[in-house]
Amino acid sequence: MKGKLILVCASVLGAGLFFNRPVQASSTQTITIAPTYDGKVSVVDKKGNYIGNTNVSSNKSYKYYGRPVVIKGKAHALENALDLITYIGKDTYQSLGDGGFVKAANATSSYEKDGKIYLRINKNSYIYDKNGKRIKNFHGQSYLKAGSDFQYLGKIASTYAPKVLYNIGKGHYVDAQYIAKVDGKGVVRLNHNAYVYDKNGKRVGKTVLGKYSLVKYAGKWQKATKNSVFFTKQAYKSSASYTLPTKKIKNSTYIAIGKNAYVKTINLELLNGRIIFAKGPVELTIKHDQVAIDTKLNPSTKIYHRGQKVTSDYAVSYGSGDVQRIYYHIKGSDYYLDWGPGEEYPNNSVEDQVSANFYIRQHIQTSRYLDKYNTIVDFNKTVSSYDVNGKVIGSLKSGSGVFVADQARYIWNSSENKAELYYHLTARIVEPYGDDESSEPERSSCDLYVKASDADTVTGLKLKAQNTAKEAEADYNKIASKELKNRADTLLAAVDTVKASDKYRLSDYQTRAAYDQALASLTKAKNDSQTTQMVMASLIDQVQISQKRLDGKKIKVKDLNDLSTIEANAIFALMQDVNNYDKIRVGIYTDYATKSGRYPSDFKNSQRSHFVLIDANSKKHDLNVKEYATD
Template structure:
């Protein structure tokens, strides 16, 4: 005999303060349904992105099921954690700081507490206090036949000629804008464990992800604070090294790749600084900009290995930087000599220079990344040759070499057939060659032209010209395509 299931109404208080009042199905399981009515407030509540069971602290579900879209009061504390890379959210429509709700680990999975001995899986939460909860990876479902994308140099999106099928599920671990020209940067997901991407518009995501700028995915961008265009640059020893006659322009993006406390012996204090990623920067030439800051003339300037005070800039984009030391460590290590192990580590990194320079990662990186690495090695050699080195400086030099090496990202273009390149594969090779050989410094502005015959795609002619010298050709040579591309 079939048993009829009786549907009864229950109060918000009875069902864990779930908003609004919902229906319960008995006797097999409790189902808390969402409503179509507009919620007055999501403060102190979680919003679900999926039907979610309630679990106890041992990880056993209680047969109570919360419906997708339901608002549930949570228990726990909201705290700021700018270094969180999973299960975080922003507040007040600003990405200046990241926040997290207390996370409970049960059998290796992440949960949020919603009552006494009652938890729901974090994977089923869409928002906290009305703010989208952001995950470091998720699963997407392809909505319709969608092109497979790869990223060429300079963040350029190109298609491989292959497609993903409708209904196919993919695990993705990044979301960001890709360049399709026409000043357009539509979002695409990076497919985990591959070199490929898929347009966000072509899929439905299980959870939210933070949208990043792929062009600066592994770095951080800051800008000088308003009315602080003359924020100085410093050397490791605290000396001001700002190029004479130059200043920062308003809202000028500055790439930085590290945060470090530096000890200033003259001022007897340690302050937090950011390490500038590149030795060349675009700055306003005050001599040729008499109406600065309203009208400016921009030049590329060589600044060397430089730092800027964290108090002089504000965060704009990219990952948050955790200081590599503390203020007390900066002071203590500035007053003692480097240890024997630090000296050995530093010399070992220097001795690996030739091997690094022979790698594809080095050879096919941009001029700036190769230059940053070479200068990090040269700076370390110079310091060691001068004699006594403090522990603080040795630790910084080790960090600087390792960081510059890690930023080398050269890679060959993946192609289907080296003897029969597609139009997009040829374009990707051309973009890679341009990225490797083009450069702009304080003395020259080089760009290259690549000429490949359709009859023989195994080689191409590379011509390098100097724009500052009336586009004078400074070199022409034949190159092997296989040095820049390889078959999948």
């Protein structure tokens, strides 16, 4: 089938440019190079091999000769044998191929030799079928010995990456993926074999435009709007988005490639050499069993299975550099799926598919994960910080992370005799970054105000001012009213109930700290007879807002006394969120099988493994699973 696909691609390449495509070299037979991050593109030979230190420049045109050349390209595995994890019952298994499985913890490395893949078995391992039932004879073996290598018996999904090359002379060729224009006309590159349709959605003849071929489009590209079905960036890292005119025919969207000739937008990969982003939603096909990620980016107990198709409506990114991750949100749910490493996302090469955990036809442009759930304030200079009265209490340096704001509020500035808008900041966040995976995110609590005018950027959730400038002026010198004091009493009277709830107990430490700080400030203000109307109103709002952000809840499991590995991982992540702060941390310890004592480990089973809190003095305390999970 792959051979036929390549032939189709080669045979219809001319059709891909069949609207006024020249055959012989002429003054108009040119290609224009697309923008790149460094302004140049390496050239290759006719076999697709890079020619050292030889480049063409972005945005420049070059004459090309003859018809474009299609080469088969290299074979690429789209999977790794160790990624083929299967969840059966309460355990996690590694596929051996041909219907056989071993416990995943017993096969943690693999290697390739002479075109074959081998799994290294690190512990004597029984072999199981897809239902978790032991197989007593699997290809002549009743079990696999520790230290042995087992040849993987399944087929690893793979693909070839054909290249369409344009001959620019002297044995030099340019890969079509870097071409913005052919003969002065803009082009799209296809991500799939594509039929041509007329204005009524009927196929035009038997023409098939080949995958990866370039197709001249009709009309001009234009600035994208929020309703654009797809878009691309005008230049590398540009903020300006562009698209093409589209036509809705029945249930599909098309672009015009000539008079009464259209192709579906789902088949487009590049526009003028730039990666296309779909507005969404898009369809994902799961490559291997995968545990969904919750809205806190912790593992959940939800599993999506190999081959399953799901719909994603948006994507987010978290971190930067080699530790950046991309997450696709599952439409209509509270779950994400981990795309994989994001330092080069999106990438239009086949390697992009190799590193991803699912297949997609078109990428979604990511937004920042933090912006989905917070108002984020950033600074490009050192700025003053203020208390609730608008008095300077310190400063914030640029580059020290971003800050979470929970309210916008006008505060009267008596020295300048005017009201100014301030943001109340509750946390500082530093996303993971760098070149190694050991980089950890940082989050610390704070309770301060900054002037809105000092902020460089404010992104994410929109904040509406809690008061007006006139109210700030009027309330500046007023003693807090009885009505406000009564509201404060009501909030303070509910503290014990709130703190006994799962919403409070199981919220992460920083969320609880924000609520605790707001309570402490309100309690102090309530007991001060000179507290002003402005301060009391501000602190009441802080308590109400921080209380609403409490979102803790127990993990739902099937049996509290017999946890699956997936359930244990979700509980462990929750325990870490709740308890990891200062020098306190949570670990897992497992009983030795043949002697007394415990050792740090991954979760084994509910009978031997224990969740342990290690306090600031390194003393260990067992955590009660029932406080964090329910069945």
